[in-house]
Amino acid sequence: MDENGHGAQARVWLETYGCQMNVADSQLVTAVLRRAGYVTATKLEEADVILLNTCAIREHAEERVLGRLGDLARLKQARPEVKLGLLGCMAQHNRAALVEKAPWLDLVAGPDAYRRLPEMLGESGFDPAVDVRLNRAETYADISPEYGAGVRAYVTAMRGCDKFCAFCVVPYVRGRERSVPPADLIREISELAARGVREVVLLGQTVNAYRYELVGFGQLLRMVAAVDGIERIRFTSPHPSDMSQAVIDAMASEPKVQPYLHLPLQSGSDRILAAMDRGYTSTQYLDLVARVRAAIPELAISTDIIVGFHGETENDFGATLELMRAVGYDSAFTFKYSVREHTRAHRLGDTVSEAEKQRRLSEVIALQEESSLARYRALAGRVFPVLIEGPARRGVGMLAGKTPDYKTAIFPARAGLTAGDTVAVRVTSATGHTLTCTLA
Ligand code: 5AD
Ligand code: SF4
Numbered sequence: 001m002d003e004n005g006h007g008a009q010a011r012v013w014l015e016t017y018g019c020q021m022n023v024a025d026s027q028l029v030t031a032v033l034r035r036a037g038y039v040t041a042t043k044l045e046e047a048d049v050i051l052l053n054t055c056a057i058r059e060h061a062e063e064r065v066l067g068r069l070g071d072l073a074r075l076k077q078a079r080p081e082v083k084l085g086l087l088g089c090m091a092q093h094n095r096a097a098l099v100e101k102a103p104w105l106d107l108v109a110g111p112d113a114y115r116r117l118p119e120m121l122g123e124s125g126f127d128p129a130v131d132v133r134l135n136r137a138e139t140y141a142d143i144s145p146e147y148g149a150g151v152r153a154y155v156t157a158m159r160g161c162d163k164f165c166a167f168c169v170v171p172y173v174r175g176r177e178r179s180v181p182p183a184d185l186i187r188e189i190s191e192l193a194a195r196g197v198r199e200v201v202l203l204g205q206t207v208n209a210y211r212y213e214l215v216g217f218g219q220l221l222r223m224v225a226a227v228d229g230i231e232r233i234r235f236t237s238p239h240p241s242d243m244s245q246a247v248i249d250a251m252a253s254e255p256k257v258q259p260y261l262h263l264p265l266q267s268g269s270d271r272i273l274a275a276m277d278r279g280y281t282s283t284q285y286l287d288l289v290a291r292v293r294a295a296i297p298e299l300a301i302s303t304d305i306i307v308g309f310h311g312e313t314e315n316d317f318g319a320t321l322e323l324m325r326a327v328g329y330d331s332a333f334t335f336k337y338s339v340r341e342h343t344r345a346h347r348l349g350d351t352v353s354e355a356e357k358q359r360r361l362s363e364v365i366a367l368q369e370e371s372s373l374a375r376y377r378a379l380a381g382r383v384f385p386v387l388i389e390g391p392a393r394r395g396v397g398m399l400a401g402k403t404p405d406y407k408t409a410i411f412p413a414r415a416g417l418t419a420g421d422t423v424a425v426r427v428t429s430a431t432g433h434t435l436t437c438t439l440a
Contacts, residue, residue, distance in 0.1 A: 012038045013047035017065055018055025020236065021174075022088055024154045024203055026053045027145035029087065029114050034146065036118035049083045049121060050075075051107075054090035056169050058338035062090055069102050076104050083121055085109065092173040093342070095132045111159070111174050112138045134175035141184040144191070151389055151420045153197045157185060157220065158204035163239060165266070166277045166345040167309060167337065170205055177205075179212040182223055193229030198387055198420050200224060201234045208238035208247050218246030225254040231422065232387060233257045234406070237264060237304075240288055241279040252295040259296050260406040263289070264304035268323030269316035272309055277344070282323055289327055300330040300375070300405035305364055308337040308357035310348040317360050324367055330375045330405070332368040336361050372432030376407065379427045383440045384409065390419045403435065411437040 012033055016026040029051070030040065041047035050072060055061040069086070076084055085107030086098060092110035099108065105128045107120050113131035115138075120129040139159060147153045158179040161171045189200055202224070204210060210217040217235075224233050233256050238247070240263055251257045263285075267273050270281045280288075293299055305320060324332070336357040339350050352360075384403040392398035392410040399413045401423075411425045425437035 010038050010048040011041035011046055012049045012051065013041040013044050014051045014053060015068070016053045018053075018057065018061060018089065020154055020201070021156065021159075021203055021205065022053050022055060024145060024156045025088065025111060025114070027147055028140055028143060028156075029053065029117065030146040031143055032114055032117055038118075044075075047082065049085065051085045051087055054086060054088040056089035056093040056173050056340070058335065058340075060338065062094070065090055066101070069105075073102070073104050083107065085117075085121070087111075087114070089169070089173040092132050092134070093169060093340075095130060099128055099130065108132065110134065114140065115143075136176050136178060139178050139180045141180045144188060147192065147197070151197060151387060152199040152201060153192045154201045154203050155185065155188060155192070156180065156204065157202040157207055157235075158210045161205040162209070163206055163241075163279070164277065164344065166275060166348075167306065167340065167343055169340040169343055172342045174205060177209055179204075179210045181212050182215045182220055185220070186223055186227060189224055189227050189230060193227055196420055198230065198422075199232035199234065200230055201236060203236060205237070206239040206242060207235045208242040208244070216244070216246055217242070218244060218250040221247070221250040221257050222254060225250075225256040231256060232404070234260060236262050238262065239264070239279075240285055243288055243292070248292055248295050251292070258404045258406065259298040260300045260302075260404070261292060261296075262302045262304075263292075265320075265323065265327075266304060266306050267309065267312070267316065268320035269312070270319075272312055272316045272319075275311060275345075276306075276309060282319065286323070286326060298405060300407065301327060302331040302406075303327070303329050303333070305332055305334045306337050307334070307360035307364055308350075308352035310337070310339075310345055310351050312337075312352055312360075317363075321363065321367055324364070324371065328371055328375065329368065330407070331372055332364070334361055334364045334368065369432050373430075376430035376432055376435060379407075379435060380430060381427060383424055383426045384437075385422050386411070386425050386437075388417060388419050388421050388423060407435050408433065409435045409437050411439055414439060 016022050054065045083106045087109050091108045108130045110132035112135040123129040160175045160177045162177045164171050208217045386401040386409045388401045392400035397413050398410045400410045424440040426440040427435045427437050429436045
């Protein structure tokens, strides 16, 4: 038995919903629990503790988790000794409703409460253990997450968000911005490099708002580039307003920083951008795109688009399509606006019908498919270095990896080639999602 009264080998089953930050947080949670003597369950049926790390960004994400909680309630009925916990953004967002709707939960923990998980799991009683306090200082800088296998690792550089876009729940559920000290990040990344990781993706809700004392994000990129063994550096997600010249310069001059930028647009209409409180106009966004493209000619750009925000007219929507055409994105994540409690847009309500949102979404997706196909096909005949990740998901005898500009490339395996190697490939054909290549 450990100090919490569990068998020394209590087994944990952890499911992760939502974004890359949540995947990274789950790796952190796994590390916290391992330190406390827990091990990972290999299947749900043998778990002593079941945890869901959840997402609150759109209603749909929450509905998925509520459905899953229903399944787990039945499991809990059959095996009442199993501890069931809800972690992450939904825990923070819906704590009161959750405790009411899901009274069989043993634990509800927000994103700043993970240090206390072992203690909370040890609490027994009829009421769930709840900790949804946000903590302005918590960066978990001293805890090394349990990274998965693979040549790429996602490393949290900053947490929280101070932007308060009118539609977005993130600042409420993840709290204020705080950055991990550079010394901790560099130590962590050096250890990853020693274990065979070749690519790091620096993570943060607004990652380029990173600041620790005098170190800003541009300088952080240069510090990571100085780590031996790390060959490729990426980051996600930056905010257009924080794309300083220092960041652009670091991307342009550090060969390890890869020519790929995820630059969330949300809308192409100035009226809607203002209503969303995004902090830029369509012209400023296009200027920024022109500046980064001038500095980094091979740059690929992806984006996030929301259709059907409060008050979005056909004209506003047309401006989004126009801006997408003007930029020519390599890929895009597209969403129907979902009203979120606590946000500033919540009281405005929904003005665009579900059917109309769906129509606009389909149009945006069709336009993006066209744009992706053109951007991918334009690479036919070109040669790129690809960092091998492993066997391709489809295609017998094929390997897969990413080009510098983050496109999936598949190519024939050859004896001696393994994950972590970089190989030159030539593009022979393309869809809007994959480059098929030969070894160059
Ligand atoms: N409704 C729809 N999409 C949203 N996003 C954030 N909040 C909402 C919302 N309420 C999208 C934005 C953001 C991405 C991570 O999720 O496009 O960039
Ligand atoms: Fe949400 Fe805006 Fe912060 Fe991104 S920058 S997490 S969209 S509030």
